[in-house]
Amino acid sequence: MKYRLAVDIGATRTMLALVDVGSPRIVAHDRPYTETVFPGNRPPGHSLADAVRRFLDSQALTPESVIGVGVGVPGLVNQAIGHVLACPNLRLLDGTDLGPEASEDLGLPVFLDNNTNLIALGEHAAGIGQGVDDLAAVWVGSGVGSGLILNGRLYHGADGLAAELGHTIVVPNGLQCTCGGRGCAEMYCSGKALSLVAEQIFQPRELFQLGTRFAGARLVIEQALAGHERAHQVMVQAFTYLGYALANLVVLLSPRMIVLGGGVVKAWPEGISIAAEIVRREGSVEVPRDVLIVQSKLEDFAGVMGGATLVELEVG
Numbered sequence: 254m255k256y257r258l259a260v261d262i263g264a265t266r267t268m269l270a271l272v273d274v275g276s277p278r279i280v281a282h283d284r285p286y287t288e289t290v291f292p293g294n295r296p297p298g299h300s301l302a303d304a305v306r307r308f309l310d311s312q313a314l315t316p317e318s319v320i321g322v323g324v325g326v327p328g329l330v331n332q333a334i335g336h337v338l339a340c341p342n343l344r345l346l347d348g349t350d351l352g353p354e355a356s357e358d359l360g361l362p363v364f365l366d367n368n369t370n371l372i373a374l375g376e377h378a379a380g381i382g383q384g385v386d387d388l389a390a391v392w393v394g395s396g397v398g399s400g401l402i403l404n405g406r407l408y409h410g411a412d413g414l415a416a417e418l419g420h421t422i423v424v425p426n427g428l429q430c431t432c433g434g435r436g437c438a439e440m441y442c443s444g445k446a447l448s449l450v451a452e453q454i455f456q457p458r459e460l461f462q463l464g465t466r467f468a469g470a471r472l473v474i475e476q477a478l479a480g481h482e483r484a485h486q487v488m489v490q491a492f493t494y495l496g497y498a499l500a501n502l503v504v505l506l507s508p509r510m511i512v513l514g515g516g517v518v519k520a521w522p523e524g525i526s527i528a529a530e531i532v533r534r535e536g537s538v539e540v541p542r543d544v545l546i547v548q549s550k551l552e553d554f555a556g557v558m559g560g561a562t563l564v565e566l567e568v569g
């Protein structure tokens with residue numbers, strides 16, 4: 254029995270999954286902390302190979318059972334050569350030849366792409382977007398990631414860097430973004446954005462008790478669900494900004510479907526209808542676009558499903 258192996262590297266957790274060849278069945282998965290996958294004592298490609306071997310060991314398998322490895326990276330990637338150009342959420346991957354290093358170490362083909370590109374691929378191959386040939390996946394978590402399927406194929410753009418919806422501008426001269434720009438969408442609707450607002454509406458004591466990164470975002474969502482009026486307004490505003498970013502996307506590309514996912518959408522799905530209403534209002538030029546805005550069903554598994562699909566496309 255042969256499998257496809259997929260790895261979805263996240264800022265906090267990394268998912269590894271074994272997927273059947275020829276069917277989208279996930280046979281096994283694991284979700285170790287990313288800092289245990291990349292402890293920093295070896296070049297990242299070798300650490301990745303170690304993590305793959307540990308995962309295969311746990312399933313009583315060896316690399317010989319695998320036809321290839323598809324890896325999603327939370328950053329900018331040169332897919333053709335498996336090189337990580339920049340990885341703002343995991344700086345130790347910056348400028349590394351993650352693909353070739355891991356490939357040589359494992360003796361297997363290893364393919365890399367941006368993580369939300371792979372999410373779009375996963376939704377198209379095995380998710381709610383199955384068979385939808387013009388599709389955008391937009392993931393609202395700590396940041397805002399996106400991926401595009403156009404004419405049935407993943408769209409990378411001229412430099413392989415397309416589909417950075419989170420860094421399109423929704424407020425001219427707005428908040429300073431971590432990318433160096435100002436007024437980017439993710440500064441207004443992501444977990445990062447909610448954490449900034451949390452510092453204005455909650456006491457430092459309430460936030461301090463929660464401790465972890467982006468805990469402020471969770472507090473805003475929890476309180477919005479519990480009926481806290483200001484927190485609810487903040488969520489409505491965040492999904493309104495998301496709606497404007499999606500409206501621009503719809504006017505530009507006219508996708509048939511936008512699949513929404515990620516921690517913020519999962520925790521507050523009622524925001525989807527708010528964003529959809531903005532798209533309905535602002536996303537038509539003369540003729541309304543027939544676009545479905547839906548929540549992912551694959552959710553956390555969309556990325557590994559995309560990684561497995563990448564292997565299938567590359568290895569066959």
Ligand SMILES: [Zn+2]
Pocket residue numbers: 419420430431432433434435437
């Ligand atoms: Zn930005």
